[in-house]
Amino acid sequence: MRRLAAEVLLVAGKDLRIEMRSRVVLNQVLPFGGLVLLLFAFALDPDRGLLPRVAPGLFWTAVLLAALLAISRSFAIESAHGARDGLRLSALDPAAVFFGKALGIVTELLALEIPLASGMFVFYDLEGQGWGILVLSSLLATTGLACAGAVYGALAGGLDVRETLLPLLLLPVVAPVMLAATRSWEAALGGTTADAWPWIQVMTVFAVLYAALGALVYGPLLEET
């Protein structure tokens, strides 16, 4: 168990070190997310008071789009220089590789969500309440997104068309996360916290399901020729 944790941290640490040095997520994906939130204001005239009401949906749409890029990036670094073979030959537990990739993506996504959410609260003029629910549902949704993303990133990894294939594969799968995170943010911001619980359950089930599936399928996924 301790060994597994050490291996998970090793893989996640490797990804985060690459990110620290290249700053692709921070310098490209984060501004992209901000841009999406800006474009929503163009699409839905800010004077009509629509933005604060639909803000949770817009936020999670922006996060989902940014997550696609972050996941793509996380597997692009594996496809260059035969890194996938290196990972396979490293004798790391495949489950540890999976959890490491997912943990790296979770860290990157949280680093995106915090500035994006702060920006949205300011620019969309939201009143913050239900912070506990907001934070809890973000953590669960991000974990679910990262676990499913790590599975599908590896499935599409190494293919020439992974940038166009990944959204088609991943978006329908994470549809429940998008739905649940939006509803639970709406409940928290609307002051009806009790309505958030079914959605918290959906996100928990999803995160556990894809964490388990990922740990199971990574072995066969990595060992292929």
Next chain:
Amino acid sequence: MSDSKGSTAGDGASVAAIESRLLTEGNLRALGVVAVLGLAVLAFLGLSVAPPDRYQGDAQRLMYVHVPTALMGFTAFAVTTAASGLYLWRRTRNPRWDRLAASSAELGVVFTALTLGLGMLWGKPVWGEFWTWHARLVTTAVLLFLYLGYLALRRMIADPGTRARRSALAAIVAFADVPVVYFSVDWWRSLHQKGTLVNGGRFDPQIHGTMLLALMWGFGAMGVAYAYLLARRFLLAAMEEGIEERMLDAAIAERLAEAELEQAAAFKATEVV
């Protein structure tokens, strides 16, 4: 064509024997005739024998096709999942399961798209709109996209072994999502018309007489049509793989011949010198 790749010899041989005895051209033709006749009788039952619905009028007749296609769509995806599991399990690993999974997924996409299309045609006169955001509609749409993704993934991997393994994993991982999608969307909006046949887990038909007969016949006829199309697509997949292999062999042979010619030319050149 080599089917022995990765499978134990005995198991592969017995499956091959069953396959060659069952999937003969004669059997397939007979199945095709039964399927066409079944659908023709369904059209007759649904359009003339069953009475128009008291409230929905003639539009309700679409149910005799819509509900069976929906069921066959789900069945097809279940078959894909089962076949993918059989492919992944080492003891039953055989390219046949991969072919079956792919063929069934294609049919599932066709049946599911048909279900949505027919449902929309029915929705306009009855609900007054083509599309509503009811739980079952949204779930079915998500399901369609899940398997469109699966088919897209299949098309993009050239190596048969990698393709079979990755798509089998993709099929299982996607199928695991279906209940989560269903329950979450159901909580979101639960307004779809109540089940006509099964309510509260019990067979409790809300329709009777010739209407029930037409619907039950629809299930049978659509099931036979699915089986026929699946068998045809399955054999076609085997032929496609055969062509791929032959083209690969031909390309290798061509390349080898070229190399030999070059060598011979080089040898001659040294002799002349």
